[in-house]
Amino acid sequence: MSTPTTQAPPAADAAPRRGTASGFLSGPAGRNAGLVIALVILCVVGIATAGDRFASTDNLLTILRLAAVTGVVSVGMTFVIIGGGIDLSVGALVALSSVWATTLATQALAEDTHWILMAGTALLVGGVAGLVNGVVIAYGKLVAFIATLAMLAAARGLAEIIANRRTQIVQDQDFLRFFSGSPLGVPTLVWIFALVAVLGWVLLNRTTFGRRTFAVGGNAEAARLAGIRVQRHTVALYVLSGVTCGIAAVMLMARTTTGSSTHGTLLELDAIAAVVIGGTLLIGGRGTIVGTVLGVLIFTALSNVFTLNNLSSSAQAVAKGVIIVAAVLLQQRVAAGRRQRRSPKAVPPTAAEGGPAGASPGVPAP
Amino acid sequence: MSGALLEMQGIVKTFPGVRALGGVDLDVRAGEVHCLLGQNGAGKSTLIKVLAGAHQPDEGEIRWQGETVRLTDPQAAMRLGIATIYQELDLVAGLSVADNVFLGRERSRFGLSRPAAAQRATADLLARLGHPEIRPGTEVGALSAASQQMVSMARALSQDARLIVMDEPSAVLDNEEVERLFHVVRDLTADGVAVVYISHRLEEIRQVGDRITVIKDGRTVATGLPARETATREVIALMTGRTIEYVFPQRTERAATTAAPLLEVDHVTVPGHVEDVSFTVAPGEILGLAGLVGSGRSEVLEAVYGARRPTTGEVRVDGKRLRPGDVASAVAAGVGLAPEERKSQALLLGDPIYRNITLSSLGRFARGGFLSVRGEKAAAREQTEALDLRPVDVDREVRTLSGGNQQKVVLARWLLRECRVLLLDEPTRGVDVGARSEIYALIRALADRGVAVVVVSSEIPEVLGLADRVLVLAEGRVLADRPAGALDEHQVLDLVMQGTTTPTSEDDAA
Numbered sequence: 001m002s003t004p005t006t007q008a009p010p011a012a013d014a015a016p017r018r019g020t021a022s023g024f025l026s027g028p029a030g031r032n033a034g035l036v037i038a039l040v041i042l043c044v045v046g047i048a049t050a051g052d053r054f055a056s057t058d059n060l061l062t063i064l065r066l067a068a069v070t071g072v073v074s075v076g077m078t079f080v081i082i083g084g085g086i087d088l089s090v091g092a093l094v095a096l097s098s099v100w101a102t103t104l105a106t107q108a109l110a111e112d113t114h115w116i117l118m119a120g121t122a123l124l125v126g127g128v129a130g131l132v133n134g135v136v137i138a139y140g141k142l143v144a145f146i147a148t149l150a151m152l153a154a155a156r157g158l159a160e161i162i163a164n165r166r167t168q169i170v171q172d173q174d175f176l177r178f179f180s181g182s183p184l185g186v187p188t189l190v191w192i193f194a195l196v197a198v199l200g201w202v203l204l205n206r207t208t209f210g211r212r213t214f215a216v217g218g219n220a221e222a223a224r225l226a227g228i229r230v231q232r233h234t235v236a237l238y239v240l241s242g243v244t245c246g247i248a249a250v251m252l253m254a255r256t257t258t259g260s261s262t263h264g265t266l267l268e269l270d271a272i273a274a275v276v277i278g279g280t281l282l283i284g285g286r287g288t289i290v291g292t293v294l295g296v297l298i299f300t301a302l303s304n305v306f307t308l309n310n311l312s313s314s315a316q317a318v319a320k321g322v323i324i325v326a327a328v329l330l331q332q333r334v335a336a337g338r339r340q341r342r343s344p345k346a347v348p349p350t351a352a353e354g355g356p357a358g359a360s361p362g363v364p365a366p
Numbered sequence: 367m368s369g370a371l372l373e374m375q376g377i378v379k380t381f382p383g384v385r386a387l388g389g390v391d392l393d394v395r396a397g398e399v400h401c402l403l404g405q406n407g408a409g410k411s412t413l414i415k416v417l418a419g420a421h422q423p424d425e426g427e428i429r430w431q432g433e434t435v436r437l438t439d440p441q442a443a444m445r446l447g448i449a450t451i452y453q454e455l456d457l458v459a460g461l462s463v464a465d466n467v468f469l470g471r472e473r474s475r476f477g478l479s480r481p482a483a484a485q486r487a488t489a490d491l492l493a494r495l496g497h498p499e500i501r502p503g504t505e506v507g508a509l510s511a512a513s514q515q516m517v518s519m520a521r522a523l524s525q526d527a528r529l530i531v532m533d534e535p536s537a538v539l540d541n542e543e544v545e546r547l548f549h550v551v552r553d554l555t556a557d558g559v560a561v562v563y564i565s566h567r568l569e570e571i572r573q574v575g576d577r578i579t580v581i582k583d584g585r586t587v588a589t590g591l592p593a594r595e596t597a598t599r600e601v602i603a604l605m606t607g608r609t610i611e612y613v614f615p616q617r618t619e620r621a622a623t624t625a626a627p628l629l630e631v632d633h634v635t636v637p638g639h640v641e642d643v644s645f646t647v648a649p650g651e652i653l654g655l656a657g658l659v660g661s662g663r664s665e666v667l668e669a670v671y672g673a674r675r676p677t678t679g680e681v682r683v684d685g686k687r688l689r690p691g692d693v694a695s696a697v698a699a700g701v702g703l704a705p706e707e708r709k710s711q712a713l714l715l716g717d718p719i720y721r722n723i724t725l726s727s728l729g730r731f732a733r734g735g736f737l738s739v740r741g742e743k744a745a746a747r748e749q750t751e752a753l754d755l756r757p758v759d760v761d762r763e764v765r766t767l768s769g770g771n772q773q774k775v776v777l778a779r780w781l782l783r784e785c786r787v788l789l790l791d792e793p794t795r796g797v798d799v800g801a802r803s804e805i806y807a808l809i810r811a812l813a814d815r816g817v818a819v820v821v822v823s824s825e826i827p828e829v830l831g832l833a834d835r836v837l838v839l840a841e842g843r844v845l846a847d848r849p850a851g852a853l854d855e856h857q858v859l860d861l862v863m864q865g866t867t868t869p870t871s872e873d874d875a876a
Contacts, residue, residue, distance in 0.1 A: 206736050206737055206739075207732070207735045207736050207737055208728040208729065208732045208735055208737055209735060210737075211725075211737060214714070214717070214721075215714055215717075215721075215725060218714045218716060218717065219710070219713070219714050219715075221710060221711050222710070222711055222712050222713055222714060223714075223725070224673075224693055225671075225673060225693060225703055225705055225711055225712060226697070226712070226725045226726045226779065227693055227694050227696075227697030227698070227726045228694070228726075229694045285714070285716065286716070
């Protein structure tokens with residue numbers, strides 16, 4: 001259905017109009033439509049193979065509940081990636097936050113006051129760790145990949161030290177009761193995910209913060225010269241990601257009734273995968289929360305369908321890998337289509353002085 | 367012309383919105399060093415990419431030894447014997463010298479590589495280049511820039527290159543290394559190899575060059591000039607001079623500068639670029655900065671704007687000192703910069719026009735951090751209409767606009783911001799001739815509204831035509847500060863040359 005729409009010829013502008021032929025899938029709405037289609041296909045497969053076991057309300061709520069933790073972290077990850085960074089430490093930060101919030105000291109304090117203190121501790125720990133990430137990256141000029149890889153190792157190690165490698169049980173019954181509830185028939189964890197996603201969407205699309213995130217990730221130099229405090233903004237993005245890890249830690253504490261240094265293992269990969277298949281460009285500057293949410297749902301629905309059909313988790317992993325590659329291939333084709341329109345402009349005479357190494361004279365025809 | 371190894375005629379290359387080459391002619395003879403001169407952005411790089419087969423020309427003809435050829439890809443150019451040595455060398459740092467020389471054509475027998483054979487062949491090539499001290503087994507990353515260049519040359523020779531294009535080879539070399547490079551170039555040409563040599567440094571061209579082609583605004587403005595006999599002044603005039611008469615707006619008669627200066631730059635030094643520069647700009651005044659590449663003209667703007675941190679000196683706007691090295695505080699004080707590299711330094715190319723325009727004024731459209739996109743678009747539309755920016759559709763991606771309209775987007779950003787000091791670095795680079803006059807009129811209109819404007823341009827007529835007052839810079843110093851009316855192009859050229867070139871009496875006598 002990718003009919004190139006004929007547009008009125010440009011008035012006096014020399015530039016040719018952007019071709020619409022690459023079509024429907026290239027727009028953000030189109031990409032999300034692609035994800036919705038993928039999700040629908042998954043559901044159809046689910047119904048076809050597992051019937052009512054898949055299509056029951058209970059099962060759908062299970063899918064959503066399982067998606068919630070990864071989803072919250074993925075929303076924070078979306079901001080970081082749109083801003084031109086990456087956060088590999090999210091899984092470890094979830095573990096550290098969960099452990100810190102369930103130490104005997106924190107739990108005792110919470111018992112004396114209110115369980116909200118436990119949740120607050122988790123958020124604070126996540127936020128502070130994110131602050132460290134951000135400062136090291138923005139002011140220490142470390143590559144985000146390395147800085148957050150270091151945080152991954154350090155945070156999980158610290159979590160192990162604090163917990164002494166033991167699983168810490170959440171004692172506070174009010175805490176557990178609150179998070180295990182189902183207002184309006186929907187689990188609290190799912191409400192939290194929905195709330196975080198909506199807030200994330202608003203923050204990204206309706207505020208100056210979101211606009212600056214796109215600008216910083218799209219062209220950091222232009223953003224800086226436009227007067228945006230790029231370093232400060234970068235720090236804020238990692239703090240945001242850290243706070244979402246804190247939220248995810250609280251949700252995991254509620255779901256498993258424990259705090260543990262093994263929580264969130266490999267969560268960073270799930271989150272990055274969800275963000276990427278959601279259409280966010282890893283180079284930054286482009287991305288949507290809706291795409292990320294759909295990405296998370298696709299992965300969760302996939303494992304659900306596999307589980308209902310008694311397929312091994314190994315088979316799930318293979319399918320996941322295939323989906324990631326397929327999604328990124330699609331993304332690249334879209335990006336290439338965009339580059340085709342752009343590439344001549346990316347090499348204007350001014351920017352072209354000093355040519356890229358691409359046109360190598362050293363590779364002759366055989 | 368008979369005997370030409372390479373002839374390029376009427377080469378045209380258009381990118382969306384920009385005509386990079388608008389008819390370039392170049393002819394190169396076997397055994398000569400042909401110098402290609404032109405300012406940044408004149409189209410040199412595009413031209414050598416056409417020659418290397420990396421870009422396809424839209425129009426024009428390329429003849430190689432009298433026969434029309436099409437360089438459809440880099441391999442086609444290499445097969446003919448055209449090798450290009452780029453500014454950023456394309457060597458693999460982790461491989462040995464010999465591996466790099468034969469990269470993609472590894473010597474092998476029965477599928478096994480033959481490093482010894484490759485090393486011997488490499489040693490021969492390097493010896494021929496007069497650099498036997500470079501050992502074929504050394505890792506390229508460990509070599510100096512000069513030696514790496516030699517490895518690139520050896521690679522070119524190993525492919526039997528008949529024409530070697532060198533893009534500013536001297537930029538990374540010291541004097542002695544340049545001497546040795548020239549030695550190699552002379553040896554090569556003695557063997558009948560042609561060299562196309564690109565450099566900003568006129569004195570080098572005199573030493574090594576045979577003939578000169580000058581290009582400007584994507585056109586050949588002079589070709590076949592004898593390298594040694596052509597006067598420096600003539601060459602610079604060709605590079606910087608006017609080719610088309612632009613319409614400059616009428617200067618506004620202002621009551622003699624009684625107004626307190628709006629922008630004060632006080633003894634600013636950026637080591638290596640700007641030496642103790644001071645000047646003031648009054649509201650409504652346009653100050654032009656003239657100078658050659660490397661004179662520090664862009665760096666002065668960047669220091670004022672906080673994009674570069676000066677070691678000494680201060681910048682004041684309306685009497686208030688700006689925090690050095692802090693762009694955000696300069697913007698807050700009402701300073702705006704339209705940088706030289708518009709696409710990489712100013713614009714979010716994939717974003718719509720309105721977002722680019724409101725980027726520096728987001729706070730105005732936000733309440734409690736929440737943006738009113740409708741308000742943004744309305745304000746952006748107001749600006750695009752005022753500037754006659756086309757298309758008027760503010761949702762269009764900026765990358766689809768022409769150079770002139772992209773520049774208007776940048777100007778609109780600062781107009782919306784109501785900035786009081788506007789710094790413009792090469793405001794008409796990549797802007798079509800027709801749109802230039804519009805940009806000039808716009809700058810003057812801004813000044814008339816009381817904005818203090820500083821314009822940097824490598825085109826001397828532009829500075830003289832647009833500015834009220836002109837500062838001539840060379841090697842980071844202010845050589846002259848005069849009303850624009852009191853200077854003509856020749857005087858500026860003379861001043862400019864005192865700085866970066868050392869004109870000798872023979873130059874001008876020729």
